[in-house]
Amino acid sequence: MKAAVKLGLTSFGGPTAHIGYFREEYVKKRKWLDDKLYADIVALCQFLPGPASSQVGISIGILRGGLLGGIISWLGFTIPSVIILMLFAMFISSTGSFDSGWIQGLKIVAVAVVAHALIGMQKSLAPDRMRISIAIVCAICNLLIPTVVGQIGIIIAAGLFGYFHYKKETVEPTPKMPLTFGKKTGIISWIIFFTLLILLPVFKPFFKSDYYSMFDIYYRVGSIVFGGGHVVLPILQREVNVSSDVFLAGYGVTQAVPGPLFTIAGFLGQVTEGTIGVFIAVIAIFLPSFLLVIGTLPFWSYIRSKRGIQAALKGVNASVVGILLAALYDPVFTSAVKTPADFVIVLITFTLLIVYKWAPFKIVLISALLGAVLHII
Template sequence: MPATGTSAAGAPATGTSATGTFAEVLGAFLKLGLTSFGGPIAHLAYFRTEFVERRRWLDDRRYADLVALCQFLPGPASSQVGMALGLGRAGWPGLLAAWLGFTLPSAVVLILFALGMAHVQGPALTGAVQGLKVVAVAVVAQAVWGMARTLCTDRPRAGLAFLAALLTLALPSALGQVAALILVGLLGGWGLTVAPPGSAGPMGPVGASGPLRVRGAVSRRVGWVALLLFALPLVGLPLWATATGSSTLALLDGVYRAGALVFGGGHVVLPLLQATVVPSGLMSNAEFMAGYGAAQAVPGPLFSFAAYLGAQVHGPLSGWVGGLALLAVIFLPALLVLVAALPFWEALRHRAGVQRVMAGINAAVVGILAAALYDPVWTSAIHGRADLALALTAFGLLVVARVSPVWVVLLAALTGWGMTLVAA
């Protein structure tokens, strides 16, 4: 397979005549992995600056087409865009290089944080952890607010979001969340209206550029194989875990399912992962929320939070091995579904029924995240007026003052530590 792939017309996958290398792609994405703060929308803006304007790996229209595809798929959109850019630039080694460069910096920091929590105890740590739990309230509230404004733009979508929240609260488990996604998605396919292809999207007009050149790097046969590999763990892992009673297999199943069923942004992975590791006793809710708060202070994708979980869980998988294992597991479905979709994207994205179902799922995502804002985020973090005041301050800094999440997280941790010292 050529390193960049070709379209039917013989044009390079990236729209340039250059063939990249593993080292080139790794270096480009490592820089972004060390500096890309602000969440997936900010990541997409960084990618555009780096690869459209500065390096000229592709043009604006092809980039907008790629963003449209990855927003359509389950998984972390910014990471999938990065994988596709690496694939188009340097083939399969480029895909791996893009993922490693963008993901490993945050994953390593979160693993070190988890290992540090295991060896440091005392009032200072307790207070800092409480501050991190409180700032998670502000971060998730910001995500709910922003996603609701984008994905629930009319009364039918808002109603579907409320329905998804009610179902999630009534059935507080991973199964309840999956049921909400499926039911609300089907209702959206039946009753919603969507804009026709080619209308303006978050990155400008979508669909005006014709076929995405990078899809030529993947044949339809490879796409079907990737789709099969994507589906097999969704069916096989839960059956295997139930048959053996293995807590390790149950953990891998929950993390893979979380990576496979997340739509709308990395924050939505929170309730799915919480339902996997906390009720089973693999981790306390305080440990989970502290890690989620810390994940806001690192660059790169929020899915790197899985590295913290793998390092922190109590069981056979733990430490560095556990962190890197869960990191790979949570990103695997995003990779497989991307590869599966690339050869078929042009046909899928023009089907109105598919677009309506996706609009319903996006509304459901808002509702599920709103339910998670109450339980476990609020219930585990807000214990009094001081906690509420800190959460409101953090929310104001993030939403109104637009302060970087890094500084807000550090401020919350220091405030929590100071409040503990005062109380002592």
């Protein structure tokens, strides 16, 4: 718990940075696992839908302390940022200050942060000409078909293309993972995952409850989003009934706090349904991660050794880059940049983030300050 809370309070910078923080803490400092096993876990979590960094933390907690260890690891890494975002949502909801300059600055900084994430993900997930082409095609399709069903179809199509294009490549065998449960528990977890995913929407008409509807939305989003917190942006924007100003203000603040980007669910839950909404939204959006990790870990060594799975994964990862590229334009850029002055802030924050390597939380504070100054002027 101590290690997880430390990471939850200090892990700024998004999912890619979190992977580095985890390695420093769990592999180098505490030596709970070696680099090879850690790399296997990271590869698994990049493949699964949901927040990759949270899933890595959950997986390490499970390997270290069983199912209870996974829950403790998640709580320590997630709760600090949930509390901060909940308090922020209370503040702007009570003051109604959605139109203030610093809120505009928070909306603008999302452009620089998402662009930065896009560059990093392209280098690792779409490093060659073919995968860049897949990403561009997926971005075009996502912009032309801006629906959840369309996005799922894009990911499946990219996976099928990857399978046929890369299936002749070989992969190295991977070691087994030390677990306190076996394949039976994994199968039960998969059954629960798919049962909730299928039946929650089916029974929705019979439950006239905002809380039930909220659980259904966030569970579904947590179940189908590939690529982590940045990619969840366009889906939540469409699914949650809040204005673009409120949504991007919360997204901007999420960049300034440590922990997983999926904790934006805590902000949105507070804005829409109060404190109860925070618990429902956060539990619902992270529950699929637990079920998927528990369901997949017992089978991962076998699955990862299969050439076809690795081939499909290359196409899926490239599609993630394309989806993020589409999100950079809509809703991030179109909702945040309204004037040349707004774009000036984008250029400043992007330069500080990319060229000067400033920490994201510093960039967020600077953007909020610049937004406030321009609002006064």
